[in-house]
Amino acid sequence: MKMKKHLLLWLLTCCAISLHANIRLPKVISSNMVLQQQSQVKLWGWAEPGERISITTSWDQQVYAVTTAGDAGWSTAITTPVAGGPFTITLKGRNTIELVNVMAGEVWICSGQSNMEMCGNWGLKDIKAIQPTAYNTNIRCFKIAKATAAYPQEDVTAQWVTCDSAVLNTFSAVGYFFGRKLNEQLHVPIGLIDASWGGTAAEVWTPDSTVKNNPVLKEAATHILPNGMCPHLPGVAWNAMLAPVTNYTIAGVTWYQGENNTSTAAAYRLLFTSMIDAWRSAWHQLLPFYFVQIAPFNYREKNVGALLREAQQQSMQHPNTGMVVTTDITGNVYDVHPTNKHDVGYRLANWALGETYHRKEFVYLYPLYKEMMIKKDKVIISFKNDSQGITIKGDSIAQLFIAGSDREFHPAQATVKNNSLVVWSKEVKQPVAVRYAFSNTAIGNLFGRNGLPVAPFRTDQWEAPTK
Template sequence: MRGIIITVLLCMALSGYSNIRLPGIISSNMVLQQLDSVKIWGWADPYEEVTVTPSWSPQTYKATGSRDARWEVKVATPAAGGPHTIIIKGKNIIVLNNVMTGEVWICSGQSNMEMSAQKGLQDVKAELPSAHLNNIRFFHIPKTTALYPQDDCAGEWAACDSVTLQAFSAVAYFFGKRLSTALNVPVGLIAASWGGTTAEVWTPDSIVHNDPVLEEAAAKIVPSGMCPHLPGYAFNAMIAPVTPYTIAGAIWYQGENNTGTAHTYKQLFTAMIDGWRAAWKKDFPFYFVQIAPFRYQVKNSGALLREAQLQSAAHHKTGMVVITDLVADTNDVHPANKHDVGLRLANFALADTYHRQGIPFQSPVFSSMRIHGNKAILTFDHADKGLMIKGATATEWMIAGEDKIFHPATVAIHGHTVTVSSKMVKAPVAVRYAFRDAAMGNTFSREGLPIAPFRTDNWSL
């Protein structure tokens, strides 16, 4: 009993010396989502009074530390601008300076999202001398894992300059730069990526473990390199801590390490997206990159993963950018051109989220096929201005009859329709386009976006 009394008294004594504190994501130089009600939170003594006063408003927001030493307020943010100051008072005072309001996006995935100037990317290296862009702010979450969802992570916000850009995601940077320029607003980019990871580690583990199909697929993952492989491990440590932070949306570049379980990727990926939206309590847009052509060891594994991604693009408020034309070497799983990847993601967001007109952003996608004699006639969505071939002859078009043997096809384009035929196929049944791991087709929309690889059949590979 005496020990209990001493412990209680000690806790009471120590509480007099504790200070309010903030999570890493709430810091000077941050960007808060504009024209929204954003959460600012932290820790304090139980029942301690905390006030939050932003410089853009005469209002002071008040909170009281809970029994478990937490506090939070919701603050109304103004239109894009700044810099602002936020003063947070409890037993101590914290002053957040150089705070902007604008658009906030989380940028996640594996190595192609993670790659930076430090990895030798020339397109972002060329940006370094002129990279002092105060309207672009970075928050980089270091690689870490956790068994359970965490409430804080390391990191702090920093303005974009030639130093901070060195180690930041090139895709995210080019995405953010395009948004900031087009919208004339500050843009905050939260980078949380890890090369070599599967989608399972970014998915709340309860989603995987409560689904027998996903759990079976996760069990087949072979650990590689220094990467986590257990469901939820990266989500718990690198995503969960920032889910209280208000965002506009997410961009994603991943899939290469799920080629071995491509048959379940659509189910996993769309469940992951829904899991993130549930964690944020917001139905935000989610735009992703279809994996690039590459010569995988297991034949057709890349083609099947791209097919799963194409199917995932039908999920609510998602969008997929196709990059089959942005690859210089199909033996390299890391295409060097990150500028155009970021640009295509940004164009999708500008048109779809921000409703900017006149921006080509969707690749043509196969819609329907009908057979007329010895020809297959295909129509495409997102090809209102028509299709075109880059080069003398269309490549990567294949056609087959009931024997399921595919032959190179002759192609004729009329507006947004494609007529496909072959002297070797008298009665067509199926057509495939760029449906190989390393295929780089040359059929585009008139606006210059490549057709998404597809097949009209569902035959076993």
Template sequence: MKKQFLFLIFSFFALTLYADVKLPNVLGSNMVLQQQSTTKLWGWAFPGEKIKITASWDNKTIETTADGNAKWQIDLQTPKFGGPYQIVVQGNNKIVLENIMIGEVWVCSGQSNMEWNYHLGVPGIKDELAQAGKLNIRFFSMPKTTSKTPQDNVEGSWTVCDSNSLKAFSAVGYYFGKQLSQDLNVPIGLISSNWGGTPAEVWTPADLVENNPTLKEAATKKAPVAWWPVTPGYTYNAMIAPIVNFNIAGAIWYQGESNTLTSSSYAELMNTMIGSWRKAWNKNLPFYYVQIAPFKYDRYNIGALVREAQTKNLSTENTGMVVISDLVSDTLNIHPVNKKDVGLRLANWALAETYGTKKGAYKSPIFKSFTVNGSNGLIDFDNAEMGLMLKGEKAKEIFVAGADQVFYPAMVKIKGNTIVVSSKQVKKPEAIRYQFSNAGIGNIFSKAGLPVAPFRTDNWEVNTGSLK
């Protein structure tokens, strides 16, 4: 009995000797912490082990103790932007985090168009390499990984933006961050968490999908593929859950192409996903997203229906949508090569709505109302205070139908922020559709230069049959 007791005592002290304090990988040298906020530091240590933390911006030491699950967490108040700083974490061992900046942190998520980088082909980004190291930007790139349950750590490390690290990072994210850095004159931290081909279900906690009959039914229609996960929650658990303790300013999102066959539930799915992220971060995160681009899918109108759902998501508080139909040069390429202007338009939303530094128009005109005056249909728009204009002599991709639901190309006259639509074949307009197809590209813009978002005024059944 005495030997057993001595063995237990020896084991306890042996474990204590090797119970080094550990941090998750997202807490590391070169990171950016959200300025003027309460940010969390957390990790693991032997139960009961005392941990002291000292940040060089105020040199105050704060303390906490690891709990019975060998976990610890502490709140740290961050100052106004600046740096570089140092954080010392002292337990049985000592961890020194160097070259830390205080600034603004954003998550860049979605599928392949957010993932797209220098190596995959982005015109113009080669010109960025020489100056990349002069920008005060830091990157954290999530590896592609999945989990059935929420994880508390992920592989990866923070890197300083330079000519080498930029090549593997999201081009949209980079251009977004560059614009913020230049306009706000603060350090920018960008966390890239994306995976080409993934449907939005995998970025949403599984229980929220499984307990919603509409979302559950749509999820069952996702056939397994060899290159990306389709199981609800799997990338959320492995690529979002590990960083929800890390305070961020907001998120940008470019996804939707992989939900074209279940567009009827997409708006609800996105609202559910956004809500789950906000709950996890415990804040009303700004969420700015890209409307999917024109592309020739193999079924009728499935892209149009996703774009329609994305427009509906604008009713969700603190969201913004970038329309990019004018940035597409090849509708046979699902990855439009112009990533710079996509990033800049996302940045303009953030600068205006999150930071209050609006420089000009950043919202595309959105359909507001439809009225009929004789043989004319009148469409009014939000976000067109300066008026509308055509780029070209005749309007493209706009159609009008009567009660027979047969659509004809429309003639358009512009009066301020109203378009007047008519057709000799339609005596009384019942519905108008603009750029409501997979690959159609319209040419109606605000006078500020932003494309009108695709729309339809009807709720008639839409043909989504195969093109083959």
């Protein structure tokens, strides 16, 4: 009896060792994935220390060899082909893993809070309309389950799947429409990684060391309070949902977030650009970062939305970034969740097509305030990105105000002359400043002739009261 017990124990131990010795892969390295085309991409995982692993890629029959390190981890770089597929990747060690239906194409992260998270299950009409024809083997989706962690993790809960009507019930609508347009225009497979969580502040997506090592960001983070539905501590979503996939080569990032940082808008530009830099450092790439300016909404505190939008626009001075303006597609300013995700996704895609893929035929540059000149009782406003000029839609301009040195703003009149906006008011004889659509709920009617709305702006730097 005693010998049988020892034999059983030995067999169980052998089984445990055998299981432990097997090659194991993170979830993001799996069948159905999209690898960034024509790149050196990393494959990684775990196995028995000292175990030799061979990796064979079907597109060129190249064999890569790697030996597992003493910490049981291994990684190697492989060369990916031009966009196409499906391909297979075979890994052999003490066990064999065959990854099938692998594509080479363009891979993008889609991240942020609820306006990025919104999906078919939210009742979005633009998703419901597309679902019957949503099946597309050239769009692959990887939705990361919500999780938090105090320290960076090694893996996430997710799986690569082919886009279809069921996937769109839970996958980011903005991300899907972004990827769909890229697929339509580039004619290559698109991989989309959805890491989003409604109600989150940017701090939770930023490595905690980035926040805690900066006095301004550290203090601002104390004002982000728990709401019972999402995390609020710096870095916790980054650690659990993004850090595990930073080895995965991507083309860029789309981002829709900001509503939960309106209470700390003064620090948002520093926070957002620091977050971008931290992501780029983690991926070892100057990642394109295209983001959505938050939509008009009736916040409880005065001007906080306008100030956050201003911080977002200022963030465009950071290299390789771009911003989508949404004032014209908002709809209901009493709903923080605009339902038009189709146009948001396509406008993000236009930024990528124009800047990342150098397809300049796409319209993506929004007219932005450049400078002002005072000429007697009028202010002349000029714009960037207005090569085709600007126009007022309607009989008169909306949400435009002018002030003198007393800082009292009055409704203004305006006309377009030589691609500039000439602004005046009979109430202000000596103008000093102009504001356009600068409030929480303002929806203006000033557009570039390219069809895109002029971003809200102000020419002054006066304190904008929030109480």
